[in-house]
Amino acid sequence: MKAYCKLPNRPMWVEEFKRIFSLQENIPQVQIDMQAIVNYLHRTVWSMEYQFVARNQVFRCGPVRNLARFNAALDSMALAGRIWIGIDQKTKRRYINLNQQFFQAMSHEMAT
Numbered sequence: 001m002k003a004y005c006k007l008p009n010r011p012m013w014v015e016e017f018k019r020i021f022s023l024q025e026n027i028p029q030v031q032i033d034m035q036a037i038v039n040y041l042h043r044t045v046w047s048m049e050y051q052f053v054a055r056n057q058v059f060r061c062g063p064v065r066n067l068a069r070f071n072a073a074l075d076s077m078a079l080a081g082r083i084w085i086g087i088d089q090k091t092k093r094r095y096i097n098l099n100q101q102f103f104q105a106m107s108h109e110m111a112t
Contacts, residue, residue: 033073036063038082038106041096046103055085055094 040062045053055074064070074096077083082102086095 029069030072030076033064033069034076034080037070037073037077039063041083041098042103042106042110046098046107050098051100052086052095052097055096058096 037058040058041053044061045051059065059067059070062070064073074083074085078085082099084097084099086097087093088095
């Protein structure tokens with residue numbers, strides 16, 4: 001009578017299949033963070049008909065609260081032309097300015 005039955009190791013192709021077709025592992029964290037911030041900006045800033053917001057407000061109230069990940073996502077969004085960062089010369093506060101063309105297109109996509 002066997003009390004324990006050892007299963008053979010999984011074939012190598014199973015791990016390879018999971019690596020190739022698993023969505024979560026293939027999407028870089030910066031892409032996930034970018035999408036979360038874009039959705040947040042669209043919902044809370046653009047839909048209220050504002051075109052800019054204080055960077056610190058998005059960091060404190062937005063979906064990404066890790067500073068390194070937040071900065072990486074903003075840098076990627078700026079490189080993609082979705083936003084640009086402006087600095088108020090008097091107060092030295094940083095603002096996230098929304099690219100009107102990108103957010104208008106996003107609004108039209110969501111409406112259809």
